[in-house]
Amino acid sequence: NWSRDKQSALQSVKDYRPQTDGQLLRILLHGPVGAGKSSFINSVQSILHGRMYAHALVDNTSHDCFTKRYTTYKIRKGRADTFYPFVFNDIMGLDPIKGVPVNDVKLALMGHVKEDYRFNPDSTLSDDDQFYNEQPTNNDKVHVLVCVIDANTVPQMSEKTVEKIRDIRIEARKLRIPQVAILTKIDEVCPEIKEDLQNVYKMKYVKEKFSAKVGIPMNCIFPVKNYDEEIDLNSDVDSLILSSMNHIINFGDDCINFNKDQSEG
Numbered sequence: 001n002w003s004r005d006k007q008s009a010l011q012s013v014k015d016y017r018p019q020t021d022g023q024l025l026r027i028l029l030h031g032p033v034g035a036g037k038s039s040f041i042n043s044v045q046s047i048l049h050g051r052m053y054a055h056a057l058v059d060n061t062s063h064d065c066f067t068k069r070y071t072t073y074k075i076r077k078g079r080a081d082t083f084y085p086f087v088f089n090d091i092m093g094l095d096p097i098k099g100v101p102v103n104d105v106k107l108a109l110m111g112h113v114k115e116d117y118r119f120n121p122d123s124t125l126s127d128d129d130q131f132y133n134e135q136p137t138n139n140d141k142v143h144v145l146v147c148v149i150d151a152n153t154v155p156q157m158s159e160k161t162v163e164k165i166r167d168i169r170i171e172a173r174k175l176r177i178p179q180v181a182i183l184t185k186i187d188e189v190c191p192e193i194k195e196d197l198q199n200v201y202k203m204k205y206v207k208e209k210f211s212a213k214v215g216i217p218m219n220c221i222f223p224v225k226n227y228d229e230e231i232d233l234n235s236d237v238d239s240l241i242l243s244s245m246n247h248i249i250n251f252g253d254d255c256i257n258f259n260k261d262q263s264e265g
Ligand SMILES: Nc1nc2c(ncn2[C@@H]2O[C@H](COP(=O)(O)OP(=O)(O)OP(=O)(O)O)[C@@H](O)[C@H]2O)c(=O)[nH]1
Pocket: 031, 032, 033, 034, 035, 036, 037, 038, 039, 040, 058, 060, 061, 062, 065, 092, 184, 185, 186, 187, 188, 224, 225, 226, 227, 228, 229
């Protein structure tokens, strides 16, 4: 029952609160240019606000993709100056040639990258740079890593890209940061899905293929369709995005609690 599940999924995202006041749940999205990272954040925002958003989130895009700055995206809650406790960062980390160095992804995961840092594909952030955060707090650290991939590109993904995803996965695992993958643009994968998103089970083959290539387990791979040119919200689009968001939040919350237990000894 998609429509009933959607309501409860929406409520859980809206109600999420970390155990500690003031704690943020930081979600890092990484993936190739044009994979749908910004669109995913916009989609979450649209769903939470109950109306379409094409907000500033896409204004960070430039054709010169690798000069992108490290920006934290927050979603406003209600009219007052309050925000949801989960925040997003995105990073172009997967282009084999022009992508952000794996080491910078690692630094971002650890919270060492300051807001507004401009990534450089040719060099990594050094610890004497003004954008290097020497003492990251629990809020600066990433709590869940999300690999965003255009589902249509999975069959012909290059060995280099696969290798990069694996390298980043290894770093995240060392840091005990949970990881999920989002496969976007499923509406373009096959006409049956475009016609009816409830045919998403047809994505099983693509999920299996992706899982086998990069090692992310099947139950951590979420196919979605982002809002891209719609005028109105659509319940099935919402369902898939919300389902993935709930998993992301749960995994991130586990990481927050793990970090807390560690720091309290
Ligand atoms: N059909 C379809 N198009 C999508 C979907 N998600 C994103 N798009 C389109 O794909 C293009 C790229 O999406 P973005 O969200 O800008 O991708 P990005 O990963 O943020 O790209 P960069 O910031 O350049 O790295 C845009 O034209 C979107 O409208 C989707 O699920 N389905």
